[in-house]
Amino acid sequence: MKISILGAGTWGIALAKMLCVSGHDVTVWSALPNEIDNLNATHIHPIFPDIKLPDELSYTADIETACKGRNVLIVAVPSPFIRSTAKTAAPYLEQGQILVSVAKGIEEATLFSMTEVIEDELGDLVKEKGLKIAALSGPTHAEEVIRSIPTTIISACQDEKTAMFIQEIFMNTCMRVYTNTDIKGVELCGALKNIIALASGVLSGLDLGDNIKAALITRGLAEIKRLGVKLGCCEQTFYGLAGMGDLIVTCLSVHSRNYNAGILIGRGKTPQEATKEVGMVVEGINAIKPAMRLSKETGVELPIISAVNSVIYEGASPADMVDQLMQRSKRSEI
Numbered sequence: 001m002k003i004s005i006l007g008a009g010t011w012g013i014a015l016a017k018m019l020c021v022s023g024h025d026v027t028v029w030s031a032l033p034n035e036i037d038n039l040n041a042t043h044i045h046p047i048f049p050d051i052k053l054p055d056e057l058s059y060t061a062d063i064e065t066a067c068k069g070r071n072v073l074i075v076a077v078p079s080p081f082i083r084s085t086a087k088t089a090a091p092y093l094e095q096g097q098i099l100v101s102v103a104k105g106i107e108e109a110t111l112f113s114m115t116e117v118i119e120d121e122l123g124d125l126v127k128e129k130g131l132k133i134a135a136l137s138g139p140t141h142a143e144e145v146i147r148s149i150p151t152t153i154i155s156a157c158q159d160e161k162t163a164m165f166i167q168e169i170f171m172n173t174c175m176r177v178y179t180n181t182d183i184k185g186v187e188l189c190g191a192l193k194n195i196i197a198l199a200s201g202v203l204s205g206l207d208l209g210d211n212i213k214a215a216l217i218t219r220g221l222a223e224i225k226r227l228g229v230k231l232g233c234c235e236q237t238f239y240g241l242a243g244m245g246d247l248i249v250t251c252l253s254v255h256s257r258n259y260n261a262g263i264l265i266g267r268g269k270t271p272q273e274a275t276k277e278v279g280m281v282v283e284g285i286n287a288i289k290p291a292m293r294l295s296k297e298t299g300v301e302l303p304i305i306s307a308v309n310s311v312i313y314e315g316a317s318p319a320d321m322v323d324q325l326m327q328r329s330k331r332s333e334i
């Protein structure tokens with residue numbers, strides 16, 4: 001297959017390497033020409049200095065080259081750049097191409113998922129050109145995928161055939177791919193688990209041990225599921241790899257930038273200082289305001305996300321966040 005990756009961040013590069021090693025013809029595009037110059041010159045990504053990228057991988061800063069003659073375009077930029085990337089690519093999209101979003105977020109202005117943002121930005125083009133839009137999500141840290149460590153992922157699309165087509169492309173000895181037609185549920189899980197991971201990091205930063213973290217992950221999943229079911233998503237999605245799987249890895253892994261940002265906040269850094277120190281986009285912070293609005297619009301309570309919101313945006317301390325969660329009125333387990 002001829003595949004382009006739009007975005008040369010850590011996830012885009014890990015997927016590019018994996019697909020190239022699987023024998024696909026892969027080109028990486030970035031909106032940042034310096035990044036492309038550097039990749040062309042060194043075949044090394046600055047975040048993975050010890051990993052030599054395959055010689056067959058090509059790089060371009062020209063969006064037309066990236067879109068022309070490609071079967072699949074993987075949109076791998078952080079969520080705030082999804083709309084602008086779709087807009088940049090739109091004039092060069094070709095009949096029957098498949099666009100796959102691997103970003104995890106919710107657009108603040110519209111509350112759209114990432115594939116909804118792409119669809120919205122492309123408008124009539126989707127029908128005119130017979131484009132298909134899918135999402136890939138799951139417990140998949142780039143740091144492990146780039147080292148060919150066994151990983152699983154969900155290929156999600158309302159159109160099952162497209163989900164299976166993507167499954168076929170990504171499947172290899174290190175990547176096991178499942179399919180799900182509940183794309184909204186899959187994308188909601190990917191966006192919201194990052195906020196729970198911030199809370200998990202705060203608990204680690206406060207040295208609160210493992211009991212409360214197990215509670216956080218369990219109750220975090222209940223909270224995400226409650227909202228998702230209200231929005232019409234399939235309950236089973238939340239217990240699968242995109243839900244429980246991704247929540248576990250994001251709340252516990254040293255590779256999770258949301259978890260790491262949370263640790264710094266728990267140790268007393270401001271959210272701004274923590275984001276700066278992590279040095280890459282912290283999608284959990286971007287997702288808080290949209291999640292709070294979804295809670296308001298649906299009437300679904302999101303206690304953990306509200307508590308994180310109070311630390312990030314309302315000046316509450318990390319200890320206040322824990323008190324807020326522990327002192328809530330009595331509840332029954334659901």
Ligand SMILES: NC(=O)c1ccc[n+]([C@@H]2O[C@H](COP(=O)([O-])OP(=O)(O)OC[C@H]3O[C@@H](n4cnc5c(N)ncnc54)[C@H](O)[C@@H]3O)[C@@H](O)[C@H]2O)c1
Binds near residue numbers: 035078143283
């Ligand atoms: N890193 C992972 O392990 C991982 C795994 C699964 C999903 N994701 C998701 O994939 C998305 C990308 O994550 P990442 O880790 O690659 O992020 P990243 O911070 O490494 O990506 C930065 C890249 O974004 C691109 N970029 C920067 N400014 C841009 C602009 N103005 N316009 C267009 N592109 C621009 C550049 O190519 C830059 O290298 C996120 O939504 C993330 O949640 C990441």
